[in-house]
Amino acid sequence: MKAVVISDTHGSLKTWMQVLPFLEDADMIWHLGDVLYHGPRNPIPEGYNPAALAENLKRFHIDYVRGNCDADVDVQVLGLAEMPRVMEETINDLKIVMIHGDLLPEEDEVDFAKQHGASILLRGHTHISRIERKGNVVIVNPGSLSLPKGGSKNSFATILFDDPTIIEIKDLSGKTIIKEVLWV
Numbered sequence: 001m002k003a004v005v006i007s008d009t010h011g012s013l014k015t016w017m018q019v020l021p022f023l024e025d026a027d028m029i030w031h032l033g034d035v036l037y038h039g040p041r042n043p044i045p046e047g048y049n050p051a052a053l054a055e056n057l058k059r060f061h062i063d064y065v066r067g068n069c070d071a072d073v074d075v076q077v078l079g080l081a082e083m084p085r086v087m088e089e090t091i092n093d094l095k096i097v098m099i100h101g102d103l104l105p106e107e108d109e110v111d112f113a114k115q116h117g118a119s120i121l122l123r124g125h126t127h128i129s130r131i132e133r134k135g136n137v138v139i140v141n142p143g144s145l146s147l148p149k150g151g152s153k154n155s156f157a158t159i160l161f162d163d164p165t166i167i168e169i170k171d172l173s174g175k176t177i178i179k180e181v182l183w184v
Contacts, residue, residue: 001091005142005157007032007100007124010039010069012146014047016056018172019145019156026158029060030087032124032142033067033100036074045146054078063087067100067124086116091161094119094182101125101141113137120167120182122157129155129169131180138180140167153177 004026009016023029035057036050054077066075066083075083087098097116101123104112113121114137121139128150129143142157153171160166169178 001027001161003028003030003091003159003161005030005032005122005140005159006145007142007156008034008067008127008144008147009036009053010034010042010045010048010144010146011036011050011053012045012047013049013053013056015045015146015154015172016053017047018154022156022158022170022174023060028089029062030098030122031057031062031064032098032122033065034069034124035064035067036077037069037071038147039069042147047146051077065098065100068102070100088116088118092163092165094161094165096120096122098122109139110134110137113139120159126150128152129157129177131157131167131169131178133180138167138182140169140180142169145172 064083065087089096095118097118102125127144129152130141132139143152143155158168165182167180168176
C-alpha cells in the first residue's frame, strides 16, 4: 500500500498539477493542511487559483487535517463534512498520527506521538521537508508543495507500507530528497 502525503498547497493549482502523476498508484492521499488560502504571512504562490484547486482536489479521495490557514469556508468549498485537527491511521501494525503542526512545537513531537500510540508523526506547517528519528518515533514533514522555506524544495512525501516501510521526501520531478527505511 502506498500513501502520498502533501502539505501547505496554499491555493497553488500549478504545483498541485505537477504532483498529479505521483498520485496514480496511491492507495491513500493525506493532506496536512493549509489547502486553499495563502495566509497573511506568505506571498501569493505561483499559480494561485484556490477555486480551481478546490474543484480539482474534489476529483480525488483525500483525507485532510486542518491547518491554521484553513477556514470553515474552505471546508465547505472542498465539499467536506469536517476537517479534523488530528487524524490517526493504522497500517500494517504502524500507527500514524497526522497534524498540521501550528500548535505543536518541535520539542513536543515525541510526547504527542506517544500520547496517540503512534510510531510515525506526519506534520506540516513549517514548509521545511524533513524525516527525523527521535527515539521510537519517526517525524515526517513533507515540506510545502507550493511555498518551500529554509532552503527546502517544493516537495511531498510517499510512504510505501511494506516490509520494510519506505518513507521518501520527493521534489516535484519525483527525485528523492530524503529517504528512511523502517523495519516493523
